[in-house]
Amino acid sequence: MDTQSFYNEVSGELDSILRYWMKHTPDKLHGGFVGRIDHHDFIYPDAPKGVVLNARILWSFSAAHNLRTNPEYLGFAERAFDYIAEHFIDGVFGGAYWMVDAEGSPLNTKKQVYAQAFVIYACSEYFIASGDGRARDLAVELYYLLQRHSYDSRLGGYFEAFTRDWKLLGDARLSEKDENEVKTMNTHLHILEAYSTLYKIWPDDGLAGHIRGLLKDFPDHMVDKHTGHLKLFFSEDWTVKGNTLSFGHDIEASWLLLEAAENLHDQELTNEFLSMALQMAVAASRGLDIDGGLWYESGDAGQKLVTEKHWWPQAEALVGFVNAWQISNDVAWLEKAMHTWEFIKNHIIDLRSGEWVWGVDQDYQVLSSEDKVGVWKCPYHNARACIEIINRLGNTAIFPGGNGLNTSVDKSREV
Numbered sequence: 386m387d388t389q390s391f392y393n394e395v396s397g398e399l400d401s402i403l404r405y406w407m408k409h410t411p412d413k414l415h416g417g418f419v420g421r422i423d424h425h426d427f428i429y430p431d432a433p434k435g436v437v438l439n440a441r442i443l444w445s446f447s448a449a450h451n452l453r454t455n456p457e458y459l460g461f462a463e464r465a466f467d468y469i470a471e472h473f474i475d476g477v478f479g480g481a482y483w484m485v486d487a488e489g490s491p492l493n494t495k496k497q498v499y500a501q502a503f504v505i506y507a508c509s510e511y512f513i514a515s516g517d518g519r520a521r522d523l524a525v526e527l528y529y530l531l532q533r534h535s536y537d538s539r540l541g542g543y544f545e546a547f548t549r550d551w552k553l554l555g556d557a558r559l560s561e562k563d564e565n566e567v568k569t570m571n572t573h574l575h576i577l578e579a580y581s582t583l584y585k586i587w588p589d590d591g592l593a594g595h596i597r598g599l600l601k602d603f604p605d606h607m608v609d610k611h612t613g614h615l616k617l618f619f620s621e622d623w624t625v626k627g628n629t630l631s632f633g634h635d636i637e638a639s640w641l642l643l644e645a646a647e648n649l650h651d652q653e654l655t656n657e658f659l660s661m662a663l664q665m666a667v668a669a670s671r672g673l674d675i676d677g678g679l680w681y682e683s684g685d686a687g688q689k690l691v692t693e694k695h696w697w698p699q700a701e702a703l704v705g706f707v708n709a710w711q712i713s714n715d716v717a718w719l720e721k722a723m724h725t726w727e728f729i730k731n732h733i734i735d736l737r738s739g740e741w742v743w744g745v746d747q748d749y750q751v752l753s754s755e756d757k758v759g760v761w762k763c764p765y766h767n768a769r770a771c772i773e774i775i776n777r778l779g780n781t782a783i784f785p786g787g788n789g790l791n792t793s794v795d796k797s798r799e800v
Contacts, residue, residue, distance in 0.1 A: 386723050392778045395703075395726070398734070399771035403449055405739035406442065406764050407461060415488050417468030418442055422758035424751070426738050431487045436473045436500045438758070439465055440481075441765035443507035447514040452772055459514055466511050466520060469504065474523070478550045479530050484760075494549035498535045499559055499572045501527050505579035512586050524583050528592065531576070536595075540622055542568050542602055543576055560761075564618040566626050570607045571617065573599060574638055581645040596645060600654065603642055608661065613668030631682045632672030633698025636705035639665035640773075643708065659712050666709040669702070670721065677724030678732065681744070693752065695744035696762075699729050700770035707777050722774075741767050 409426065410418045418439060420432035443465035450458040472489035473481045475496075481504045484493035508524040511517065534551040535543045544567050545557035558565050559572070577599040584592055606623045607616050615634050618626040639662045646658040672680045678694040679702045702725045710718035732749055733741045735757070743755030743762060756762045 386727070388719070388778060391723055391726060392775065394730070395771050395774045399449065399452075399768060399775065401734075401739050402741070402764055402768050402771065403446070403458065406445075406758075407457070408739075410442070410758055411464070412487075417464065417472070417489065419758065420487060420760075421756055423756055424742065424753040426757065432759075433484050433486050433492050434472075434489070435484050435760040436469070436481045437503055438760055438763050439469050439473065440500070440503035440507040441763035443469065444503070444510050445764040445768040447507065447510040448772055449768060450514045451510065452775065462511055462514055463517075466508070466515075466517070469507075470519065470523065473504075475549065479526065480547075480551070481527070482549075495554060496534075496547040496549065496551060497559065498531060498543055498545055498547070499575055501531055501535075502572070502575045502579040505531075506575070506582050509579070509582040509586050521586055524579075525587060528580065528583060532595065537568075537621070541598060542606070542619075542623070543573060544621075545569060545572055564627050566618040567621050568619040568623070569617060570615050570619075570638075571634065573602060573607065574634070574641060577645050578641055581648050584648055593649060596649060597654070600642065600646060600658070603638070604657070604661065608638075608665065609668075613661075613664035615665075628684055629682055630672075630684070632669045632679050633681070633695070633701050635665050635672075636669035636679070636698070637701035639663075639669065639705045640708040643712075662705075663709055663713055666705055666718065669705060672698075673702075673721070673725075677721075677726075677728035678745075679725065692747035693744050694728075694732070695752075696733050696741040697766040699725055699733055700741075700766040703729075703770045704773040704777075707774060711777060740764075 409422060409428065412419045414430065417434065419428055419430065420434040420438070421429040443462055446458045446462040446465065449455065450462060469481070472485050475482060475494070480496040481500055482491050482493065483495045483497050483500055486492045505524045505527045508520040512520040512524070531543065534547060537544060544553060546554040548554055556565060557567055559569070563569070577596065580592060580596050580599065584596060606619065609616060613635070614630050615638055616625045617629055617631060620626060643655070643658040643662045646655045669679070674680060679698040681691040681693045681695050681698060683690040703722050706718045706722035706725065710716065710722070732745050735742050740757050743752045745751055
């Protein structure tokens with residue numbers, strides 16, 4: 386495959402992903418978007434609706450509009466924002482509920498910090514798309530709530546989960562498979578992502594300081610200096626709990642951390658994360674199979690490998706490997722990205738009806754018991770990967786003729 390073909394195929398796939406969501410997911414009875422569609426495209430009209438799903442829909446259509454100025458995309462983003470503002474935002478205690486029922490009434494009122502971060506992220510992107518001041522105001526309001534209730538002013542970092550009225554929850558888990566610990570890498574990564582996007586529309590000095598603090602938390606506590614892998618779960622004092630390696634999070638964090646540093650326009654800080662991005666890309670690539678797919682996760686030292694390849698690590702691998710190519714000029718990283726794209730085309734994209742399947746097992750059997758749309762299955766990872774590839778290849782070069790593996794990139798991003 387040459388670079389032009391890679392660019393063209395990913396560009397077409399973005400349209401395909403969003404067409405699926407526009408066709409299948411609007412809830413015409415209760416408003417907003419349906420809460421669940423299974424692998425066979427059966428819609429569950431009575432399924433509850435999660436705030437993470439709705440925020441990721443908002444972000445995806447906002448970002449796609451910001452890429453292509455498509456009024457239809459903007460209309461879907463507006464639909465998502467209005468639903469979040471009306472049904473998910475707690476008018477008494479502030480913050481976003483975790484879950485509402487199919488009709489939009491509160492169902493699970495806990496304040497998971499991960500979810501608040503995604504609403505900040507999505508509202509910030511939506512403000513860029515729409516200029517709607519309500520979105521910026523809501524993002525800033527949620528930022529202040531997190532700083533007031535979740536930020537650990539003594540030891541740094543952010544606590545995971547709270548009751549409706551912002552008291553610490555005993556069960557802080559984001560999902561059943563997670564360790565029940567009060568601080569996690571995943572939540573910190575997405576707070577950073579949210580704050581970095583908010584900073585684009587609201588360049589507040591205090592916000593910049595908290596972004597710097599979050600960036601510092603990663604080399605101080607969360608990135609293994611020897612292996613480049615992420616540590617995932619922590620006690621309040623940053624004692625590491627568990628030894629799981631998440632290859633998808635390794636590669637996702639490699640480029641998100643660098644992007645956040647770049648947004649602060651601090652060259653010294655950026656240089657630190659340029660080097661770290663390459664180390665983390667190397668770590669993630671230890672989870673690559675010979676077919677170009679990225680295994681889900683494993684225990685420490687490669688033990689207890691989960692022999693499944695889920696959709697989202699493949700999406701993050703596309704971006705992370707292209708990012709590693711851009712900052713190193715080593716064409717092997719671009720080749721890895723293209724190999725992963727071939728795996729996605731062969732095994733993850735649903736050629737029957739669109740969107741991506743949840744994943745496949747080691748024998749390439751589709752995990753058909755998992756959803757196409759749900760609490761965790763959203764358009765965010767795959768749409769974002771497409772947007773990033775379109776932007777990155779469009780800003781470097783699409784080379785006519787030859788094999789497309791020209792390494793002329795923006796020199797400002799080299800190590």
